[in-house]
Amino acid sequence: MTSPIYVAIDTPDLAKAQHLAGQVRHHVGGLKLGLEFFCANGHHGVHEMTKFGLPIFLDLKLHDIPNTVAKAVQALHLLEPAILTVHAAGGRAMLEDAKAAAGIHTKVVAVTVLTSLDDGDLTDIGVAAKASDQVRRLADLAQDAGLDGIVCSGEEVAMAKKGWTDGFFVVPGVRPAGGAMGDQKRAVTPRQALDNGASILVVGRPISLADDPDLAARAIEATL
Numbered sequence: 001m002t003s004p005i006y007v008a009i010d011t012p013d014l015a016k017a018q019h020l021a022g023q024v025r026h027h028v029g030g031l032k033l034g035l036e037f038f039c040a041n042g043h044h045g046v047h048e049m050t051k052f053g054l055p056i057f058l059d060l061k062l063h064d065i066p067n068t069v070a071k072a073v074q075a076l077h078l079l080e081p082a083i084l085t086v087h088a089a090g091g092r093a094m095l096e097d098a099k100a101a102a103g104i105h106t107k108v109v110a111v112t113v114l115t116s117l118d119d120g121d122l123t124d125i126g127v128a129a130k131a132s133d134q135v136r137r138l139a140d141l142a143q144d145a146g147l148d149g150i151v152c153s154g155e156e157v158a159m160a161k162k163g164w165t166d167g168f169f170v171v172p173g174v175r176p177a178g179g180a181m182g183d184q185k186r187a188v189t190p191r192q193a194l195d196n197g198a199s200i201l202v203v204g205r206p207i208s209l210a211d212d213p214d215l216a217a218r219a220i221e222a223t224l
């Protein structure tokens with residue numbers, strides 16, 4: 001069975017990214033490349049990483065006016081990522097245009113409330129809702145706009161899935177029991193996230209900072 005774990009390769013260094021992917025390739029289901037990697041290595045870097053033969057999740061969290069996001073998505077066509085992120089807070093028109101601009105092999109998923117934010121952080125940016133209510137609102141918007149799914153924490157995924165049974169649910173910010181939270185605030189264990197309905201799990205530092213990343217990936221897989 002394919003692993004639901006996508007390893008977050010958060011480094012600007014292509015050689016380090018290739019080394020990590022090479023270490024874990026047999027125990028993860030895909031590679032997630034984010035802003036740090038893409039800003040440093042661009043299309044060339046993504047091409048290099050496709051050589052591992054795993055699906056590529058390009059996590060650029062696009063968030064701009066609809067025209068700009070649609071053009072950016074078009075500019076990514078050649079890369080054919082399996083998954084691409086945009087921010088749900090960009091609004092309905094931006095989400096619709098992003099989906100329309102994406103290639104047929106790319107799932108476009110909307111980031112709802114970052115897993116690094118809690119209710120207090122939402123208050124600070126003028127969002128009066130609790131994180132869970134905001135996730136529900138943005139999940140409904142993403143579904144209406146025709147997206148393939150959302151990114152949310154393992155705390156909300158069961159609730160979000162109830163209203164969107166065939167949606168694709170990406171859960172990052174997961175932590176093995178007792179693992180360091182770092183900047184994550186709404187974290188659950190990988191097993192909980194999967195039990196709650198995650199389609200895939202994004203795991204970064206618990207694997208990439210481990211002495212033996214492959215062992216860490218296998219240990220997480222063994223809990224699923």
Ligand SMILES: O=C(O)c1cc(=O)[nH]c(=O)n1[C@@H]1O[C@H](COP(=O)(O)O)[C@@H](O)[C@H]1O
Nearest residue numbers: 008059113114115151172173202203204205
């Ligand atoms: O879209 C994401 O992947 C994402 C959304 C979110 O709400 N929270 C979140 O942590 N992520 C990404 O998931 C990864 C989590 O990394 P670790 O906290 O190191 O496991 C990072 O690459 C984040 O950019």
